Amino acid sequence: MRRIPHFFRIFFGGSFRKPIVDCTFAADLNSLYSSLGMIALRKFYIVLVFSALSLAAFGQNNHTDHDHTGGSHAEPATEAAHSDESHADAGHADAAEAAHGEGESHGCGHPAEENPEFNASETALHHIADANAIHIVGDVYLHLPCILYAPSAGWTFTTTSAFHPHHHGNGTMAVDGYVLVHGNVMRVKDENFPKGEVAVTGPTHEEREVNGKPKMIYFVQANGNCYELDAKTSYDGGMLGGGITSFSDFSITRNVFTMLLTVLLLFFVFRAVAKSYKTRDGMAPKGLQNFFEPLVTFIRDDVAKPNIPKRYDEFMPFLLSVFFFILGLNLIGQIPFFPGSANVTGNLSITLVLAVITFIITNLKGNKHYWEHIFWMPGVPTVLKVLIITPIEILGLFLKPFTLMLRLFANVTAGHIVIISFVSLIFIFGDAGESMSGTAIGAAASIPLTLFMMALELLVAFLQAYIFTMLSAVYFGMATEEAHH
């Protein structure tokens, strides 16, 4: 009978069975130990990860500004622009009032409506996005380093504490023309903006049509003038409609910080596990080792071996690394407060890097048989090969990592959005803090639904890590399969 680790039996509906250290496992201890050691030490993959990560970093916008005249005044708002605090809950009403006053007196951005409507989708998108500072509670932030580069102004090294953020991550200081808006660093478009630290108020915003799409433009006020801000940099380089900005942000953001934290945690956990195979040689596994052994054997016996029958040993380090990396980030992302709360695997650039690594390994390890089936499928008429099979196979070559990237991103992001939407029920029913009974009804509906979703998300965290690893293994299996005539 196939041996299924007990841990996964709970998830996949099998009956629970106590883990048994079978004799085949004892014989394989050596290879397992070397696999575990390789997770942390194998230089090849580390180099690959770092080069891919730096690739992603350079994929950020480092192009020059597009056609913006650096006027020191912003156009008066034409539409119903309102303060960025428009989605504020009741606790921040006073701050919102103050911001409205500033916005009005300098003539950029109209005052917000008296009772701003709570916008659930905006809140959800804001909370799953990356940010430069980690918001812990109230006005308490974990400040992170900012590494900023603008072609016209050079490098700026600072931390988010220099922006003096208050409510909603809005900074009250500008540093070298950079300001903090909603926890994200943005840059004043005006090149004549004074260097060094300048007190700013705001920000206010207005919606404007840019290339036929509505876009939010932010402003800050300083020294009685109104300054338009550039959008925050995005990892897609503006390709997906974000617009190319005048600066690049290489900062350690919330996502990067959480990723490094998780990697560090995994490193120490696996070092301890690998060590216990040395110290407890020949004995039954215990503690952490006992927890991770079924997971490692699960990846080896149910993911690697069936898909890559002969050469599975070569791919074990990568498969284990990617499985535990995704699993760790998924689980840390489930924690709704400080060490968690970052949506790392729900960030397209992270999943892109993972998918690109799978793509590179698949094609580097691809044998003659694999390439033959892509470019010159045997047993198919030549016309068909040239017209249909080869183009489709080449498209499929790129579509595989593309769906790998999207699947993880979409599943994790969708889960987070649903959870935030359920939490938003409280504010929707409670009319953003106006109605006490509505808040109570909202909470009564929201709490069980949120708990249910969180339980479901735990399953999804495991499932998505498993599926990513499994599909990677399937692609590696395809690439290394030998011809069987």
Next chain:
Amino acid sequence: MNLATIGAGLAAIGAGLGIGLIGGKATEAIARQPEALGDIRGIVILTAALIEGAALVCMVLSFFVG
């Protein structure tokens, strides 16, 4: 409310039908041959992931193009 939303909904219908069929057939297969559970589960997850991939491509296209 725009066409993109409808496109995403259509993609979800397609994926829902596909994954529903997989689940139904897998249950039948497991009922017939419980000892093949491990193999069937692997195939189920793989096929569901592939269907989901197609649906995701549709959704992303609908949001960026629509």
